[in-house]
Amino acid sequence: MSLIKWRGNDMWPDFNFDFNLPALSNMFARPRIDITESETEVTATAELPGVDKKDIEINVHDDVLEIKGQTSKETERKNQSYYLNERYYGSFERRIGLPAEVDSERTTAKFENGILTIVMPKLHPDKPKGRRIDIQ
Numbered sequence: 001m002s003l004i005k006w007r008g009n010d011m012w013p014d015f016n017f018d019f020n021l022p023a024l025s026n027m028f029a030r031p032r033i034d035i036t037e038s039e040t041e042v043t044a045t046a047e048l049p050g051v052d053k054k055d056i057e058i059n060v061h062d063d064v065l066e067i068k069g070q071t072s073k074e075t076e077r078k079n080q081s082y083y084l085n086e087r088y089y090g091s092f093e094r095r096i097g098l099p100a101e102v103d104s105e106r107t108t109a110k111f112e113n114g115i116l117t118i119v120m121p122k123l124h125p126d127k128p129k130g131r132r133i134d135i136q
Contacts, residue, residue: 010113030094031067037099040125057113058118060104068093
């Protein structure tokens with residue numbers, strides 16, 4: 001390990017970060033997901049740009065949402081000289097615990113323009129999540 005003299009905030013641009021580290025590349029392989037909840041349903045929205053609909057698998061079981069997929073891009077360009085060629089190939093998988101019990105039989109999914117939207121109706125929409133406890 002070498003020591004680097006501290007030069008204040010101007011030192012950050014001098015670092016040459018290598019994003020090909022396995023830990024960092026796995027972080028970028030995960031799709032970004034938003035989970036929202038209303039009184040009657042739980043909705044998940046995932047960003048999956050460049051992924052084909054046929055390469056996505058969705059499962060809901062034991063109040064866990066699971067999204068799996070495969071990304072690959074094959075392009076052949078002849079007579080091109082590359083300076084930098086960055087692509088991600090491989091699989092991704094996310095498992096997220098859901099905030100309520102959902103009906104997997106009535107769950108629907110839509111994939112449009114790289115955005116996956118999953119609507120999961122709640123099994124017990126009128127069941128309160130909790131209750132206030134009085135102190136005696």
